[in-house]
Amino acid sequence: MEQVIMNQLGYPILSTVIFLPVLGALLILLSRRSWEMLTKWLAMATSIATFLLSIPLFTNFDKSTHKMQFAEKHTWIPDWNINYFLGVDGISVLFVLLSTLTAILCVLISWESIKTKVKEFYIAILLTTSFMIGVFCSLDFFLFYLFWEAMLIPMFLIIGVWGGPNRIYAAIKFFLYTLVGSVLMLVGIIFLYLYSDRTFNILDLMTKTYPYNMQLWLFWAFFAAFAVKVPMWPVHTWLPDAHTEAPTAGSVILAAVLIKMGAYGFLRFSLPLFPEASKAMTPVMLTLSVIAIIYGAVICLAQTDLKRLIAYSSVSHMGFVTLGIFALNIQGLEGGILQMLNHGVVTGALFLSVGIVYDRTHTRKIADYGGLASVMPVYAAFFMVFTLASIGLPATNGFIGEFLILLGGFTASKLAGVLASTGIIIGAGYMLWLYQRVFFMDINKKVMGLPDMDVRETITLIPMLFLVLWIGVYPNSFLGFFHASVQHLLERVNMGGVQEANVAKAIMEVIR
Amino acid sequence: MNFQLPDITPMMPELLMTALALIVLLLDLLIKKKEIIALVTMAGVGLVALFLFGPPGVTFGNMFVSDGYSTFFKLIFFINVILTVLISIKYIAIERVNYGEYYSLILFSTIGMMIMASAGDLIVLYLGLELMALSTYVLAGFIRHDLKSNEAALKYFLLGAFSSAFLLYGISIVYGLTGTTDLRAIAAFINERGLDENFSLLLSVIFLTVAFGFKIAVAPFHMWAPDVYEGAPTSITAFMSVGPKAAGFAVLGRVFMIAFVSVKVDWVAILIPISILTMAIGNIVALSQTNIKRMLAYSSIAHAGYALLGVITANNEGLASVMNYLMIYAFMNIGAFAVIIMLRSEGFKGESIYDYEGLSKTHPLAAVLMLIFMFSLTGIPPTAGFIGKLYIFMSAINAGYTWLVVIAVIFSAISAYFYLRVVIYMYMREPKETVVLTTSFSNGVALGITTVAVLFIGILPSFLLDLARAAVKGF
Numbered sequence: 007m008e009q010v011i012m013n014q015l016g017y018p019i020l021s022t023v024i025f026l027p028v029l030g031a032l033l034i035l036l037s038r039r040s041w042e043m044l045t046k047w048l049a050m051a052t053s054i055a056t057f058l059l060s061i062p063l064f065t066n067f068d069k070s071t072h073k074m075q076f077a078e079k080h081t082w083i084p085d086w087n088i089n090y091f092l093g094v095d096g097i098s099v100l101f102v103l104l105s106t107l108t109a110i111l112c113v114l115i116s117w118e119s120i121k122t123k124v125k126e127f128y129i130a131i132l133l134t135t136s137f138m139i140g141v142f143c144s145l146d147f148f149l150f151y152l153f154w155e156a157m158l159i160p161m162f163l164i165i166g167v168w169g170g171p172n173r174i175y176a177a178i179k180f181f182l183y184t185l186v187g188s189v190l191m192l193v194g195i196i197f198l199y200l201y202s203d204r205t206f207n208i209l210d211l212m213t214k215t216y217p218y219n220m221q222l223w224l225f226w227a228f229f230a231a232f233a234v235k236v237p238m239w240p241v242h243t244w245l246p247d248a249h250t251e252a253p254t255a256g257s258v259i260l261a262a263v264l265i266k267m268g269a270y271g272f273l274r275f276s277l278p279l280f281p282e283a284s285k286a287m288t289p290v291m292l293t294l295s296v297i298a299i300i301y302g303a304v305i306c307l308a309q310t311d312l313k314r315l316i317a318y319s320s321v322s323h324m325g326f327v328t329l330g331i332f333a334l335n336i337q338g339l340e341g342g343i344l345q346m347l348n349h350g351v352v353t354g355a356l357f358l359s360v361g362i363v364y365d366r367t368h369t370r371k372i373a374d375y376g377g378l379a380s381v382m383p384v385y386a387a388f389f390m391v392f393t394l395a396s397i398g399l400p401a402t403n404g405f406i407g408e409f410l411i412l413l414g415g416f417t418a419s420k421l422a423g424v425l426a427s428t429g430i431i432i433g434a435g436y437m438l439w440l441y442q443r444v445f446f447m448d449i450n451k452k453v454m455g456l457p458d459m460d461v462r463e464t465i466t467l468i469p470m471l472f473l474v475l476w477i478g479v480y481p482n483s484f485l486g487f488f489h490a491s492v493q494h495l496l497e498r499v500n501m502g503g504v505q506e507a508n509v510a511k512a513i514m515e516v517i518r
Numbered sequence: 519m520n521f522q523l524p525d526i527t528p529m530m531p532e533l534l535m536t537a538l539a540l541i542v543l544l545l546d547l548l549i550k551k552k553e554i555i556a557l558v559t560m561a562g563v564g565l566v567a568l569f570l571f572g573p574p575g576v577t578f579g580n581m582f583v584s585d586g587y588s589t590f591f592k593l594i595f596f597i598n599v600i601l602t603v604l605i606s607i608k609y610i611a612i613e614r615v616n617y618g619e620y621y622s623l624i625l626f627s628t629i630g631m632m633i634m635a636s637a638g639d640l641i642v643l644y645l646g647l648e649l650m651a652l653s654t655y656v657l658a659g660f661i662r663h664d665l666k667s668n669e670a671a672l673k674y675f676l677l678g679a680f681s682s683a684f685l686l687y688g689i690s691i692v693y694g695l696t697g698t699t700d701l702r703a704i705a706a707f708i709n710e711r712g713l714d715e716n717f718s719l720l721l722s723v724i725f726l727t728v729a730f731g732f733k734i735a736v737a738p739f740h741m742w743a744p745d746v747y748e749g750a751p752t753s754i755t756a757f758m759s760v761g762p763k764a765a766g767f768a769v770l771g772r773v774f775m776i777a778f779v780s781v782k783v784d785w786v787a788i789l790i791p792i793s794i795l796t797m798a799i800g801n802i803v804a805l806s807q808t809n810i811k812r813m814l815a816y817s818s819i820a821h822a823g824y825a826l827l828g829v830i831t832a833n834n835e836g837l838a839s840v841m842n843y844l845m846i847y848a849f850m851n852i853g854a855f856a857v858i859i860m861l862r863s864e865g866f867k868g869e870s871i872y873d874y875e876g877l878s879k880t881h882p883l884a885a886v887l888m889l890i891f892m893f894s895l896t897g898i899p900p901t902a903g904f905i906g907k908l909y910i911f912m913s914a915i916n917a918g919y920t921w922l923v924v925i926a927v928i929f930s931a932i933s934a935y936f937y938l939r940v941v942i943y944m945y946m947r948e949p950k951e952t953v954v955l956t957t958s959f960s961n962g963v964a965l966g967i968t969t970v971a972v973l974f975i976g977i978l979p980s981f982l983l984d985l986a987r988a989a990v991k992g993f
Contacts, residue, residue, distance in 0.1 A: 085983040086912075123878070152899040159893060162938070166946045174946050178938060185898075185934050189927035196908070196915050196923075 009209045010077040010093050010145075011068070018078050019062060020092040020143045023106065026056045027136040031129040042124045046117060049128035053109040053135070060106040063099055069486050072096065072494035074145060074209065083148070087204050091146040096491030097273055097343060098142040100484065101266060104350050105142070107469060108262045109135040112255035114466040115358050119254060119365045120168060127168055130160040131255060138263050142270065147195050147206040154231075154267070155188055161256070161264065169251040170370075176244075176251035183244040187234035194227030198279070212278045212498070221283035228276050235268030238328060239298040242321045249317035250370070254361025257313060261320055262354035266346045269327045273343070273495070277331070281499040284334070291332035292415075292422045298325030299429035306436040312370045315440060316356050319396065322429055323349045329426055330411035334499060338414020339492045340485055345407030347484065348477060352395045352404060355470035359389050362463050366456050372440065377449030382458045386445050388467050393441050395474045397434045403477030528575035528584035531566050531592060532632050538562040539625035546618025556607045556960075559621045560600050567596050576638065580700050583638035590841050590989035591635035591768040594848055595628050598761045601852045604964035606753040608956060609859050613661050613751060620660060624757065627653035631765035640689045640699040640777075643769055647685065647733070650765060651678050654758060658750040670749025677742045681732035688725030691718055692777075704777040714780050723778055723785050727792070730773075733766030736796040736826060740819045747815035748869075752862060755811055756855035759818045760848045767844060770829060771837050775993070782832050789830050790922065796823030797929040804936045810858055810871050813936060814851070817895060820933060821847055824926055828910045831917035834990040839909040842986040846894075846906040846975055853968030854891040857884055860955045868953065874940055876949025884955060885944045887969055892937040894972050897930055902975035909983070 013019065030052025034045050068075060074093030082090040094102060112131050120127045137160070140153035158181055166177030199206055202214055216224070234241045245265070249257050277284050302322030309315035327349065330342025362385065363378070364370060379386040391402070398404035408430060416423035459467075477484055526533065541562070545555055570592055574585045602624060610616050630650025637643035655678060659671025693699055695718055696707040713719050731739040747755045774785050800820025807813035825847075828840035861868025878885035894901035907930065911923045975982055 083978070083980050083983070085980055085987065126878075126882075152904075155899045155904070159898060162941075163945060166942060174942055177946070178935065178942070181938060182931065182934060186928070186931045189931050190924070192908075193911070193915070193920065193923055193927055196912050197920060200912070200916050 010074040010079075011071070012077050012079075014068075015062060015066060015076065019059065019076050020078055020094065020102075023056055023060045023063075023102065024092075024136055024139050024143065026059065027052055027109065027132040027139075030056075031132040031136075034125055034129050034132070037125070039125055045125050045128055046113070049113045049132060050110070052132060053106070053113050056135070057106040057110055060103055063094065064103055067096075067099055067487065069096065070490060072490040075099075077145070082146075086148070086206070088148045088206050089146050090149060091207065092143045092149075093145045094143055096488035097495070098270065100343075100347055100487055101142045101263065101270065102139050104266075104347060105135060105138045105263050108259060108350070108354060111354070111358060111466050111469065112258055114462060115258065115361050116253065116255045117462060119361065123167060126163070130164050131259075133160040134164065134259055138259075138267075141267055145208045147199065147208055147211070149206075150208070151188075151192060151195060155185075157264070158184060158188075161259070164256040164259070165248055165252045168253040169256065170253075171251075172247070173251040176247035179244045180248040183234050183241065184231075187231040187241075190227050191231035194224045197227075198224060208275070216280065218282050221280040222286070225276060225280045225283035225287060228271065228280075232268040232271035232276065233294075235265060235271065236324050236328060237265065237268065237321065238294050239301055239321065239325070242298065242302075245321060246314050246317040249320070249357075250311060250313045254357060254364065257357040257361070258354045261316075261357050262350040265320065265324060266350055269324065269331060269342065269346050272328070272331050273339075277334075278495055278498045284332070284499060288332050288334060288418070292329060292419055295325045295329035295332065296422050296425045298322065299329065299426050300432070303429045303432035303436065307432070307439075309436075310372055312360050312364075312372055312375075312440075312444070313357070314370075315372070315436065316353060316360065319433065319436070320349070320353055322433065323353070323396075325429065326408060326411050326426065329415050329422065333411070333414035333418035333422075334496070335414050335417050336492060336496060337410045338418060339496065340488060341407050341410025341412075341414055343488050343492070344403075344477070344481065344484060345411055348395070348403040348407045351470055351473045351477070352392055355392045355467060355474070356389075356396065358466055358470065359385070359392060362459060362466075363453075363456075367452055369452065372443050374452045375444040375450055376447045376453070377445070378453055378456075379445040381449060381453055381456050384464070385459050388459075388471060389445065390441065391471055391474060393437050395478070397437050398430055401475070401478045403474050403481070405478060406481045524579075525575065525577045527572065528577045529582050529636070530569045530572060532629055532636070534566045534569060535563075535625060535629050535632065538566060539622045539629065542618065542625060543622040546622070549618070552611075552616045552618055553607055555618045555621050556603050559625065560603050563596055563599050563625075567593075570596070578642075580702065581637075581639040581642045582633075583636050585993070586989035586991060587772070587837075587841075587993050588632075588635040588768070590845075590986065591764055592632050594764045594841075594845050595631045595635070595761055597845075597848055598757060598764070598852070599624060599628050601848070601856075601964050601967065602753055602757040604960045604967075605756060605852070605856045605859050607960045608958035609753050609862060609961075610660075610751065612862060612864060612956060614663070615661050615751070620657070623653045623657050623660075627657065627757075628761065631761055631768075634765045635768040635772075637769065637772070638701055640692065640701070640773075643773070644682075644685060644689065646765075647769070648682065650762060651682070651733075654754075654762060657754045657757070658746055660751050660754065664749075666749035667751065668749075670746040673742055673749075674746045677732070681729045681739070684725045684732075685729035688722040688729060691722035691725065695719055695722070701773060701777040705779055708778075708780050719781060720784055723781060724788065726773060727785065727788055730766050730770045731792065734763050734770065734822045734825075735819050736792050736822045737799040737819065738792075738795065740796070740799065743819055744812050744815040747818070748809055748812045752811065752855060752859045752869075755814075756852045756859075759814070759851055759855075760844075763818070763822060764844045764848070767825060767829070767840055771840065774829070775832065775837065786830055786832055789826055793823050793826035793830060793922070794925055796820065796826065797926060801929045801933045801936075804933070807936070808871055809869050810874075810940070811869055813871070814854065814858075817933070817936070818851065820929065821851075821895075824907060824910055824930070827914040827919070827922060827926060830919065830922070831913050833913070833917060834993055836913040836917060837993065838986040838990045839913040841989060842909050842982055843906040845982060845986070846902040846972075849968045849971040849975070850891050850894040850901070850903055853965065853972060854888065854895065856961055856964045856968060857888045857891065860884060860957060860961060861953060863954050863956045866954070871940060871943055872950075873953055874943040875947040877944040877953065880949050880952055881955050887965055888944060889941050890969060890972060892940050894976070896934045896937045898934075900973070900976045902972045902979070905975055905979040905982075
């Protein structure tokens with residue numbers, strides 16, 4: 007038990023946070039169908055309780071160590087040496103919090119807009135939340151895979167049942183893409199399991215070294231699962247459809263948490279398990295990242311659909327994340343992780359915002375909007391902040407993340423850094439242009455006389471606004487979380503990483 | 519002359535089962551209410567099950583073997599009988615074939631399967647196989663007034679008889695070569711004389727593969743399955759997709775792993791392409807089916823392909839994974855049929871997948887259950903289907919067939935499409951006409967058992983894994 011700090015709080019906090027939503031879902035299942043209000047309040051109460059219970063993870067987290075914290079371990083399936091093994095480190099802890107926060111916002115934003123099969127909807131949202139948290143906490147590959155795959159079921163239903171006109175196509179595409187990737191990873195997991203004397207324990211697996219050839223094969227097997235989830239170019243095509251057709255809550259979950267799992271997978275598994283293969287594949291990964299950044303951004307310029315535009319901007323922004331990760335230096339990695347959070351907050355907020363006007367107009371066409379700034383001024387102000395954060399304006403969170411990633415990117419490869427920064431320029435272009443078309447210009451007849459945001463909607467956006475500014479002004483309170491873990495990861499990937507980390511530390515001091 | 523009666527304790531379950539089948543047959547003459555016969559059948563099977571776990575033993579001069587391996591398969595058969603009877607009670611009344619023979623035929627077929635699982639000799643094997651097959655032919659055509667059912671029975675019979683001929687031919691070659699039909703004696707003889715390279719032996723292996731391949735419905739011997747599965751009474755489709763398939767795997771495992779163990783290389787080389795072809799045909803053709811029974815027929819073909827991976831490993835772990843898989847398959851497949859059977863009502867077939875449109879709105883509970891079974895058949899955790907596949911894949915990769923597993927997982931991802939299609943129709947389409955469900959207490963019990971089993975095994979599989987591993991110990 008050297009690598010982990012067993013649960014320091016005295017009660018199994020991770021299990022509580024994972025299974026509370028399941029409990030809530032069960033209660034909703036048992037409640038009467040006609041009492042929709044009860045269903046909604048149950049969902050709300052569960053998600054708020056889950057969030058509150060996850061706060062000790064933030065306040066009691068020991069930032070000085072890379073070890074897994076709040077760990078729990080119980081024997082589960084002895085025949086296969088499988089344990090129920092949970093724990094979080096600096097890389098994963100913030101995503102647990104992001105998931106629990108997202109759950110509340112999803113319930114809030116769906117309050118009025120989901121009118122059919124209300125019971126099933128909230129059950130699906132809560133189950134997705136539970137499985138997502140599970141993915142970030144699992145330290146046993148079997149458990150991880152269980153959550154990773156199980157999540158597909160409620161997500162598939164959320165897109166397919168409550169989505170837009172083309173929802174069935176989008177749902178199937180989402181399911182099949184991710185499933186093909188996942189099963190290939192499963193083969194990799196089994197191979198790893200058998201190779202290392204039948205253990206699924208992720209921490210034990212990380213202490214071993216594997217032959218280079220095997221690393222290469224497994225790297226690609228895992229790549230199949232993670233690249234689809236991120237999504238990296240060229241396997242990104244499910245994302246625009248899924249994002250666009252999903253109901254607002256579905257888009258938010260996808261954007262804020264679900265696609266982070268791919269990048270998280272690279273960080274948690276690919277880099278430490280297959281360090282040599284990761285290093286060897288860096289050029290390929292950087293190239294794919296740069297293509298995603300530029301391609302995603304250029305495609306955005308041509309979009310006529312609000313949600314589709316934001317979806318493609320996700321492809322571009324996630325390109326930054328993978329660029330940062332595979333820069334394989336401390337700035338890149340920390341920037342990548344921070345940018346994952348940022349993207350979750352900002353894109354989540356953008357989808358929430360789009361959902362708010364969509365509930366009023368039921369159109370996603372950019373051409374159907376115009377002059378919203380004078381119709382819904384408060385809304386316009388919120389949207390402005392999120393737009394600027396998405397562009398990466400200083401004092402918003404986007405700036406910090408992108409800056410660190412570019413710093414790391416330049417260190418790794420000058421060309422990649424230069425090319426990636428063009429993505430930021432195009433990014434400013436399409437986002438500002440979008441803002442202009444939607445909020446300025448003449449008032450479109452279709453948006454004439456729309457009411458501004460009500461209290462519920464404002465409450466939904468405020469946490470995101472708060473996070474945008476908090477991370478933007480004082481990133482240290484978040485960077486501090488993953489510093490130790492990232493350094494440890496780099497040491498594992500790179501024996502020279504220790505030295506590099508010191509240089510990086512000096513640079514970090516300057517930034518701070 | 520010292521004549522000794524053979525020890526009958528090892529075959530107690532078979533004897534009792536035969537007695538039960540005869541009692542049920544007689545009761546049919548006395549009792550008008552056929553539900554009582556169904557109850558007697560289930561209670562009887564439950565009682566016989568108590569005798570299953572007796573000490574292992576061999577009798578009739580090694581012809582009949584009772585060991586962990588056979589007991590595990592018999593457990594599958596018993597579960598199969600009970601679940602089938604549960605889903606049949608109401609259904610055969612709707613089909614207007616509510617006759618008592620139905621239950622005794624199911625029992626006789628099961629006795630055949632039990633004998634197959636316990637066969638230590640090729641002749642006994644043939645005996646069991648024919649008993650099982652003949653009973654099943656009749657059951658497939660049980661709806662006398664339905665042409666499709668008649669067609670199914672006839673087709674099944676003709677092709678089944680053909681495959682039996684292959685079996686007999688294979689057996690006779692083995693006998694001609696080795697002078698015995700005892701499995702262990704065959705193995706010893708092959709070993710002793712160094713017959714590994716013998717062409718006739720290879721020929722008999724091929725003939726036996728064809729015969730067994732027919733029973734477990736693997737490509738290219740699968741042609742009968744879709745028509746028979748579609749035409750047979752739905753309850754019997756459920757019965758056939760589990761029982762005879764499991765029995766086929768039981769004899770496949772025993773004959774190949776014991777009698778032909780020294781020609782492992784040959785039969786593995788034959789089974790690998792068969793397995794790939796089976797997964798390909800099963801999964802790809804299923805994509806275009808609109809009749810749900812036909813779709814599940816192709817799905818059942820595909821599942822035989824996955825299960826073959828376990829046999830291909832040619833070791834005990836692989837066999838255990840196949841047995842584990844078949845047990846799980848019994849629960850999830852019969853569970854799915856228990857939902858399908860509810861859609862059949864007076865004057866309404868309910869076999870088209872379009873009949874499932876909007877089922878979640880009209881019958882949310884049935885839709886959720888179907889959803890669970892469909893995801894389990896796809897192999898998505900946390901359902902039992904995932905555990906089954908994982909074990910098979912693990913043993914196959916451990917035996918060095920990683921590339922084969924990669925093919926299998928790709929096909930299993932393809933299979934997601936046609937299982938999901940049912941979910942899509944249920945959840946993402948609006949109901950066109952109101953489908954009336956035929957609910958009954960017994961069918962509800964079957965659904966309860968299968969759902970609990972699928973979820974329980976999916977989350978806590980230890981019990982079943984222990985059982986399967988213990989069953990192959992010392993095989």
